[in-house]
Amino acid sequence: MAEPLNQTQNFLKGIIKENPTFVMLLGMCPTLGVTSSAYNGLGMGVATAFVLLMSNVAVSLVKNVIPAKVRIPAFIIIIASFVTVVEMILEAFVPFLYEQLGIFIPLIVVNCIILGRAEAFASKNNLLSSAIDALGMGVGFTLALTVLGSVREILGSGSLFGLKFVSDNANTFILFILPPGAFIALAYLSVIFNKLTNKTL
């Protein structure tokens, strides 16, 4: 699929057909770990999408220079550099989010989506296709995290993006902002996703 790649399809595949969270099950740690609110999910998604875009572009640019044998370590270094950049940007401009995401920011480096796209796509395709592929995957991942974060926040705290719509002493389904709720919410979301896309497992 080198030359006549349809860029619209290339973009859309990351959102539905090859959705990193629901279909490929990549990057599950941040997916479950930071989605206790919609805001955190969105923040993590955008941070990951940024690293994904930058590293896909960089890998695509240097793919002919790097010897095949050392390509994986080289990719890891490229990814780790961009993660460090993101870490610094978040700490400087959105310290609240930096604190909320905590350990999961440096862990973007071991997010299999990023290394996976670098190896499977960017190292074989040109700059434009790689950038669009990264954007599609990034949007797909961000959407999944935001939806999961919203569901957990609505059920668990009775709010969405911090806006409360139940009274302060109302009983909410606290389980959903605790760790077990992450697994359970994602389990049912993937049932719904499978049903909607008619994917038979």
Added chain:
Amino acid sequence: MDYVIILIAAVFVNNIVLSQFLGICPFLGVSNKVSTSVGMSGAVLFVMTIATTVTYLLHQYVLIPAGLDYLRTISFILVIAALVQMVEIILKKVSPSLYQALGVFLPLITTNCAVLGVAILALGLENGSLLKAVFFAISNSLGFALALIVFASIREHLELANLPKVMKGVPINLLVAGLLSLAFLGFTALV
């Protein structure tokens, strides 16, 4: 006493998989048989302990004195990747039987975020020392082993269950993990 608390907290209360969500990929990926999950746990115990020792020393004696703390992520991931390769080569020569048991799991561990996660978390321990960091790594890998082996035993039984088609595979595994995590929530008051 400190050490007892670290052990109980890492294995039960803040279980690395079920409440901190580190190492979910191997947790979901290699848990379909008890025997493979035991092998994976062994490999994680091995690599996590060595990796934390090396990264702790690197951080304490190289990065901090040189004022290069911001290179933490890059240097740690490089050290871990190199270590995994080295452990693989050494095991192959020194102990072929152990290599037979753990070999296939070793390459997978580089991308296991539990290893990098524990290496970073170990830096933040109160009154940290090398011994404490290493003990922390061992405790966490025991916690990983417990979660993985229990989960694998449940999954072996699930194979025979008659499930609706949409629940098969990923959804039911996540649901079981959720229930396990709920059970571990009961340990919260222990520490």
